[in-house]
Amino acid sequence: MARYAQVQGSVALITLTNPPVNALSAAVRLGITEAVTRALRDPKVKSVVICGENGVFCGGADIREFAKPMTGPPLVPMISAIEEGDKPVVAAIEGVAFGGGLELALGCHYRIAHSKARVGLPEVTLGLLPAAGGTQRLPRLIGLAPALELITTGRHVTAQEALKLGIVDKVTDQSAQDLAIQFAQEVIGQPLLPRKLSTQLTPCPPDVDTILDEAMARVKQRARGAMAPVACVQAVRAAVNLPYQAGMQKEQELMAFLFRSSQARALQYCFFAQRAVGKWSLSSGAHSGNSKPRPVTKAAVIGLGTMGRGITVALVKAGLSVVAVETNKKQLEMGKQMVSAMLKHDAQKMNAVPRLDLLHYTTDLSELKNTDLIIEAVFEDMALKKEVFKKLSSVCKPDAVLCTNTSGLDVDELASVTKRPELVVGMHFFAPAHVMKLLEVVRGSRSSPEVMATAMHLGKRLGKVSVVVGNCSGFVGNRMLRPYLDQANFLLEEGATPELVDGALEEFGFPMGVFKVSDLSGLDVGWRIRKEAGLTGPNVDPKDPLRRRQGRRYSPLPDLVCEQGRLGQKSGRGWYLYDKPGGRVATPDPDIHKLLEDYRVRHGIRPRQIGSQEVLERCLFALINEGFRVLEDGMAMGPEGIDMIYVFGYGWPRHRGGPMFYAAMVGLPRVLERLEYYQQVHPDVPHLQPSSLLRRLVVNGSPPLDKWRDFLQRPHSQL
Ligand SMILES: CC(C)(COP(=O)(O)OP(=O)(O)OC[C@H]1O[C@@H](n2cnc3c(N)ncnc32)[C@H](O)[C@@H]1OP(=O)(O)O)[C@@H](O)C(=O)NCCC(=O)NCCSC(=O)/C=C/CCCCCCCCCCCCC(=O)O
Numbered sequence: 001m002a003r004y005a006q007v008q009g010s011v012a013l014i015t016l017t018n019p020p021v022n023a024l025s026a027a028v029r030l031g032i033t034e035a036v037t038r039a040l041r042d043p044k045v046k047s048v049v050i051c052g053e054n055g056v057f058c059g060g061a062d063i064r065e066f067a068k069p070m071t072g073p074p075l076v077p078m079i080s081a082i083e084e085g086d087k088p089v090v091a092a093i094e095g096v097a098f099g100g101g102l103e104l105a106l107g108c109h110y111r112i113a114h115s116k117a118r119v120g121l122p123e124v125t126l127g128l129l130p131a132a133g134g135t136q137r138l139p140r141l142i143g144l145a146p147a148l149e150l151i152t153t154g155r156h157v158t159a160q161e162a163l164k165l166g167i168v169d170k171v172t173d174q175s176a177q178d179l180a181i182q183f184a185q186e187v188i189g190q191p192l193l194p195r196k197l198s199t200q201l202t203p204c205p206p207d208v209d210t211i212l213d214e215a216m217a218r219v220k221q222r223a224r225g226a227m228a229p230v231a232c233v234q235a236v237r238a239a240v241n242l243p244y245q246a247g248m249q250k251e252q253e254l255m256a257f258l259f260r261s262s263q264a265r266a267l268q269y270c271f272f273a274q275r276a277v278g279k280w281s282l283s284s285g286a287h288s289g290n291s292k293p294r295p296v297t298k299a300a301v302i303g304l305g306t307m308g309r310g311i312t313v314a315l316v317k318a319g320l321s322v323v324a325v326e327t328n329k330k331q332l333e334m335g336k337q338m339v340s341a342m343l344k345h346d347a348q349k350m351n352a353v354p355r356l357d358l359l360h361y362t363t364d365l366s367e368l369k370n371t372d373l374i375i376e377a378v379f380e381d382m383a384l385k386k387e388v389f390k391k392l393s394s395v396c397k398p399d400a401v402l403c404t405n406t407s408g409l410d411v412d413e414l415a416s417v418t419k420r421p422e423l424v425v426g427m428h429f430f431a432p433a434h435v436m437k438l439l440e441v442v443r444g445s446r447s448s449p450e451v452m453a454t455a456m457h458l459g460k461r462l463g464k465v466s467v468v469v470g471n472c473s474g475f476v477g478n479r480m481l482r483p484y485l486d487q488a489n490f491l492l493e494e495g496a497t498p499e500l501v502d503g504a505l506e507e508f509g510f511p512m513g514v515f516k517v518s519d520l521s522g523l524d525v526g527w528r529i530r531k532e533a534g535l536t537g538p539n540v541d542p543k544d545p546l547r548r549r550q551g552r553r554y555s556p557l558p559d560l561v562c563e564q565g566r567l568g569q570k571s572g573r574g575w576y577l578y579d580k581p582g583g584r585v586a587t588p589d590p591d592i593h594k595l596l597e598d599y600r601v602r603h604g605i606r607p608r609q610i611g612s613q614e615v616l617e618r619c620l621f622a623l624i625n626e627g628f629r630v631l632e633d634g635m636a637m638g639p640e641g642i643d644m645i646y647v648f649g650y651g652w653p654r655h656r657g658g659p660m661f662y663a664a665m666v667g668l669p670r671v672l673e674r675l676e677y678y679q680q681v682h683p684d685v686p687h688l689q690p691s692s693l694l695r696r697l698v699v700n701g702s703p704p705l706d707k708w709r710d711f712l713q714r715p716h717s718q719l
Pocket residue numbers: 020021023059060061062063064075096098099100101122123126128129130131132255256257259260272275276
């Protein structure tokens with residue numbers, strides 16, 4: 001796992017060999033330890049170079065090992081032995097040096113990086129801290145403020161920035177390994193002590209306490225309950241206040257606390273789940289490994305509303321040539337201006353030139369003859385979308401892929417109006433589409449494996465986390481949202497306020513509670529959907545009482561709020577009050593409290609005290625229950641897909657792993673017991689009826705999440 005060679009007569013070359021990222025597994029650590037001992041003992045060796053095979057230095061500790069009992073030599077003494085040795089050691093960094101990989105490099109006396117290399121300490125994103133000396137050596141090397149920023153955010157830096165910060169000593173466009181070997185010979189005999197970071201003091205500005213206090217306040221505010229960033233600041237504080245060995249002791253103590261935490265487990269689960277969803281498979285046997293994507297060089301977007309503009313920007317940023325179609329001339333002009341502005345803004349941030357040359361605007365669908373893939377993003381109306389698809393089917397080349405950005409309409413119904421249903425697929429982006437990482441790729445019953453591969457591959461090019469889902473109403477994300485929203489409204493009826501419900505959800509870790517999100521999105525969106533579904537407005541069955549629709553409990557509260565012209569942020573009033581239309585700062589509104597009180601009086605509801613626990617259980621367990629139904633219905637490949645949808649699309653706190661992971665952490669028997677309880681209290685809410693899959697899992701001893709698939713009834717997959 002580490003190769004040893006002697007080169008140029010006196011240089012020992014140690015190469016990490018653990019593809020694909022040379023993670024520091026037990027075997028690699030053993031290999032490095034043995035190789036370093038050999039090099040330090042061999043009198044013919046005067047200096048050492050450490051590098052990684054296949055153009056990657058090291059992706060850090062082996063994350064898969066964290067779930068198992070530790071074996072092999074520990075990292076800390078391994079790195080100390082390198083630093084303490086009396087021969088200069090040079091790290092040759094190609095590809096990446098992340099986490100333990102950078103800590104290994106910091107234990108070396110010199111670091112040389114390839115110009116395309118990136119370095120960083122991303123442990124915080126895994127619920128950990130850089131506990132192989134990273135929190136003690138990096139501040140000593142680059143100073144307090146930059147070290148705090150890198151360690152608490154896990155941000156990756158380019159070789160050029162690493163050079164400026166002083167993390168690396170040289171950057172080369174040639175082979176980092178060759179330069180390191182040459183450099184290792186040049187530094188033989190130079191004093192090593194100043195290069196041993198553990199012997200140095202952290203450079204301290206006079207306002208050191210202020211810097212640390214501000215950093216702590218900042219991470220607490222951003223962390224939304226995540227513990228690792230806070231522990232990172234505490235560890236870096238030790239690098240300032242304590243001698244190196246005591247600082248290391250503090251680093252280990254903090255790591256021991258984080259290492260076994262549920263947050264670390266959740267974040268590490270997310271790391272692997274994010275990668276797992278890219279490896280899709282269909283019930284037909286087609287999968288990401290055997291299905292080839294079609295080449296896409298020219299794409300089109302139909303409709304330049306909010307979604308269409310964001311999708312256009314995302315495509316151009318990925319280097320695709322894009323035809324943007326908008327039949328309404330005024331809307332086209334407005335769209336054009338906004339797309340250009342967004343592209344210019346992004347390019348400015350990255351010091352690049354906006355690729356406006358990749359764009360062509362038109363009102364004419366017949367200009368799509370040569371496009372490889374078209375994304376329809378017109379108004380969410382089935383009749384309109386069908387009309388567009390019919391036209392696309394006749395004007396586009398026969399093998400062009402037709403995608404819809406619908407957020408929940410039937411993809412098969414759209415495919416049925418084309419002459420190529422096998423080339424139709426859903427690509428459900430989330431607003432703003434050029435920013436949000438999530439993409440639901442919706443498989444219609446006739447979507448071909450090739451077309452799935454094309455959509456998934458395009459998602460990857462756009463930098464999205466793409467998840468394959470089945471074609472059901474609302475797909476996965478929005479389908480699970482409905483019971484969550486319903487419960488939030490029912491809680492208002494029963495005695496809660498918007499700020500009480502939102503407070504509990506924000507305390508849980510959501511960036512915004514459900515009512516603030518609704519205000520942000522615009523309350524009229526849901527109102528229109530409810531009208532179309534016959535839940536409110538003229539199509540309501542006259543026999544239905546006000547708080548009952550289609551055989552189940554219904555809360556008309558959101559409709560009443562809309563009827564008062566309170567449409568959310570855009571009108572300056574929604575569930576909250578804003579300082580002006582378009583204002584962002586929500587304040588609780590006495591008028592809403594009055595509306596709720598009057599409503600309860602009118603309907604004879606005695607308000608009761610509602611606590612955070614009930615808010616969380618009712619909102620989150622109802623959502624989770626629908627997640628089990630999604631699995632049972634075969635609409636998702638597995639719980640990982642659902643979790644990634646919620647983490648990347650709906651603000652579910654990553655340190656809680658996603659709803660299905662959270663359910664497993666809470667304990668499935670507990671989730672089942674609470675759902676049964678609430679269902680008894682609210683028998684007219686079918687969403688609270690526990691799913692059969694949840695019951696089956698509990699009966700079978702609550703197996704771990706990666707075994708849930710074994711308990712699905714077959715044939716189950718709609719994918
Ligand atoms: C940028 C990457 C490296 C590569 O990206 P890309 O090219 O796109 O490829 P990927 O698809 O992401 O990855 C390819 C496959 O490799 C797998 N992978 C990647 N990195 C790792 C890794 N570090 N470990 C294991 N596996 C890894 C990945 O899953 C893919 O596999 P597959 O194809 O899906 O099967 C990118 O991958 C990346 O960013 N990787 C992660 C980098 C990272 O986060 N590194 C930090 C790791 S944590 C670390 O280094 C910690 C160091 C401190 C060590 C402390 C030592 C532990 C002390 C224990 C304390 C004990 C307390 C005990 C208390 C008690 O007693 O209870």
